[in-house]
Amino acid sequence: MKIGSIDLGERPVLLAPMEDVTDIAFRLLCKQFGADMVYTEFISSDALVRYVNKTTQKLTICEEERPVAMQIYGKEVEPMVEAAKIVEAAHPDILDINFGCPVKKVAGKGAGAGMLQNVPKMLEITKAVVDAVKIPVTVKTRLGWDSDSKIIVELAEQLQDCGIAALTIHGRTRSQMYTGEADWTLIGEVKNNPRMKIPIIGNGDVTTPQQVKEYFDRYGVDAIMIGRASFGRPWIFKEVKHYMETGEELSLSFDWKMEVLRKQVEQSIERLDERRGIIHVRRHLAASPLFKGIPNFRDTRVAMLRAEHKEDLDAIFDRIIAEHGGAAHQQ
The missing domain is CATH 3.20.20.70 (Aldolase class I)
Structure with a gap:
């Protein structure tokens, strides 16, 4: 085209x-x-x-x-x-x-x-x-x-x-x-x-x-x-x-997708600043299908969307990967 x-x-x-x-x-x-x-x-x-x-x-x-x-x-x-x-x-x-x-x-x-x-x-x-x-x-x-x-x-x-x-x-x-x-x-x-x-x-x-x-x-x-x-x-x-x-679905690991979201956070902070960058990227974190279907995720989601500092978000991401990583929760 x-x-x-x-x-x-x-x-x-x-x-x-x-x-x-x-x-x-x-x-x-x-x-x-x-x-x-x-x-x-x-x-x-x-x-x-x-x-x-x-x-x-x-x-x-x-x-x-x-x-x-x-x-x-x-x-x-x-x-x-x-x-x-x-x-x-x-x-x-x-x-x-x-x-x-x-x-x-x-x-x-x-x-x-x-x-x-x-x-x-x-x-x-x-x-x-x-x-x-x-x-x-x-x-x-x-x-x-x-x-x-x-x-x-x-x-x-x-x-x-x-x-x-x-x-x-x-x-x-x-x-x-x-x-x-x-x-x-x-x-x-x-x-x-x-x-x-x-x-x-x-x-x-x-x-x-x-x-x-x-x-x-x-x-x-x-x-x-x-x-x-x-x-x-x-x-x-x-x-x-x-x-x-x-004609086949692509299998991407949960951990790989989490690292992409982490990269999004980093790039948003680099482009704006820590506070505005995190606020800007929250829309993506809230809407990401990556977390759908994870049991008992509500409190983690709330914490993720309320985090105001990169180190806090990193810690939450690390915890999510530790608890739900590997082959689980593929889209």
Whole structure:
């Protein structure tokens, strides 16, 4: 699959853009484990054009994570165009526009998935951004605003006419947020529309290597994007690649996975500081499937998520490995 001149190979698997998750350390980890392309956290165009420090920090990328896409969002043409030019100057491989974020503080103000209620403005922004930069521009969006307005099949053609180089579709409406099941049938319908010429990337509820293969086979998408299933499990890309190549599940030891989580903690602390780094990585520790099924784990989980110092977390990790390591509790 190619986006512009960027060749991602056959059936690439991508790390989705996620706020407070896909920082540079996590992107590098997922890249190391086989993600074919990674995305930054989304960047507010309004904050970027005002050069808000916390926002401009998101422009930092490194050569080892390429190809990397930067994602911006906003609801007005001029700041989106200006932000696109600032992003282009940071030299990502791809610029992605977020028309899919469902959270109230974004969609409720008309940006992100809120744009699904104002398609003319969405198309105006897309065309203006495509015309403003030389790097490939892609879009990520949802099926529609709600169950009565699943407009994605027609919208995909309109976005393609704006000049985008690829389209990512999350198989939910905005009103669903992240509840219910992602509907991949409409993603497949977009992909199988003979008028669509650009790559279609599917996203939503992909949690196992088996699903990745099934969705490629069933819906014919050009790429699959993994989001929440990577929380506390960056090795999912390694598992997916192995399964796609061999048809067999990859066996990774509990101890090995624990060391990956330990590395995540260390990298987060290095990037931020001890206090903020540990707070940042708690989301991954809380969501990691590694601890599911371990009996009587509640008190350990509480201690792990309350720990404020690296040495305390290390001690808890050592205890978990000592008590539950070896071949036990394989995912």
